[in-house]
Amino acid sequence: MRPPRILVVGEALVEFVRDAPGEIGEPGRYRGPFPSGAPAIFSDAAALAGAAVTFVSTVGADPFGRLVRDRLDRDGVDVGRVRAVDDATTGTAFVAYRADGSRSFVFHVADAAPGRLTVDDLADTPYEADVMHVSGASLALSDGMAGVIMAAADRVTASGGRLSVSVNLRRDATGNIHALEELRGLLERADTIVASTDEAAALSEDVDAARARGAAVCVTLGSEGATLTIAGAEHHAAGTPVEEVDPTGAGDTFAGVLVTALTRADDPARALLLANAAGAAHVGALGPMERAGWPS
Numbered sequence: 001m002r003p004p005r006i007l008v009v010g011e012a013l014v015e016f017v018r019d020a021p022g023e024i025g026e027p028g029r030y031r032g033p034f035p036s037g038a039p040a041i042f043s044d045a046a047a048l049a050g051a052a053v054t055f056v057s058t059v060g061a062d063p064f065g066r067l068v069r070d071r072l073d074r075d076g077v078d079v080g081r082v083r084a085v086d087d088a089t090t091g092t093a094f095v096a097y098r099a100d101g102s103r104s105f106v107f108h109v110a111d112a113a114p115g116r117l118t119v120d121d122l123a124d125t126p127y128e129a130d131v132m133h134v135s136g137a138s139l140a141l142s143d144g145m146a147g148v149i150m151a152a153a154d155r156v157t158a159s160g161g162r163l164s165v166s167v168n169l170r171r172d173a174t175g176n177i178h179a180l181e182e183l184r185g186l187l188e189r190a191d192t193i194v195a196s197t198d199e200a201a202a203l204s205e206d207v208d209a210a211r212a213r214g215a216a217v218c219v220t221l222g223s224e225g226a227t228l229t230i231a232g233a234e235h236h237a238a239g240t241p242v243e244e245v246d247p248t249g250a251g252d253t254f255a256g257v258l259v260t261a262l263t264r265a266d267d268p269a270r271a272l273l274l275a276n277a278a279g280a281a282h283v284g285a286l287g288p289m290e291r292a293g294w295p296s
Helices: 038-048 063-072 137-141 143-158 179-187 198-203 206-210 248-263 268-283
Strands: 006-007 013-017 031-037 052-060 083-087 091-097 105-109 130-134 162-166 192-196 215-218 226-230 233-237
Touching: 006 038, 006 143, 006 233, 006 248, 013 063, 031 038, 031 063, 031 091, 038 052, 038 063, 038 091, 038 130, 038 137, 038 248, 052 063, 063 083, 083 105, 083 233, 083 268, 091 268, 105 143, 130 137, 130 248, 137 143, 137 179, 143 162, 143 179, 162 179, 179 206, 192 198, 192 206, 192 248, 198 215, 215 248, 226 248, 226 268, 248 268
Parallel strands: 006 052, 006 130, 013 091, 052 083, 130 162, 162 192, 192 215
Antiparallel strands: 013 031, 091 105, 215 226, 226 233
16 A cells, blocks of 8 residues: 655744743743754654655755755655745744743744745645645744645645644734634635644634534643544543653644544554654654654
8 A cells, every 4th residue: 555645835944942941032042953843843743654745845045944854854754845945044933931831932934935935836746645734833824825825725625635734723923814714714624633622622613513524633632642533433542651841843743643644544543542652752852853752
């Protein structure tokens, strides 16, 4: 059986993480750069899980861009559609953890290389995909990027491909005032939806409607695991005890493994267990694309 072909369109970034708890605006030491960006993290995890992933993105023609491309290429992602632009720098994100475990972010994306993504970058990739995955965070980063993503989703579904969506609401990313409306439009036709407990509650009507029409809906429960409703049956994976080092990107890693497993028609309960284990492994390492082990 050939591996599932997954298309991912969105931002590739490098991330710097504050070394000690505090506010993002306070002086302090930061660790990085780490390869990052929600769709890039998803792509990396899906490729490691066995999917044939094509990632469409833009980076700067700079060391940060090479860092991201090299990491994705090493892990098996097709980066042939990751375009390096000469007149913009690779997108960056800075993250700080507060003492209570909550996070704050600063993004430099819309005016950096991710803001140069165009519909032409898609080429024929939407017509070759079994499924396209969209992160809600990507829609929120810029209006231009959202337009490319929506165009790709239209082409994928028109050619018989499926659509998966991670809700991934990001209040720190405010480059597109229409992001929530566009996200809801994608949820109406998504075959797979991944949302946190809070996100599922905030979009309860959309999520309930998706369940009612037979979409696979996964709700992540943090340390308590996750639930997956598919074909009228509900599956639950208990949380995996792990020492939390850095949760940023864990949801994208979880989604990458889950969507890969469901697209290749794994047993839903096994797909959920694999995704849950991958998310737990992610939390145990510093960096948004790092993992302390990998499920098998």
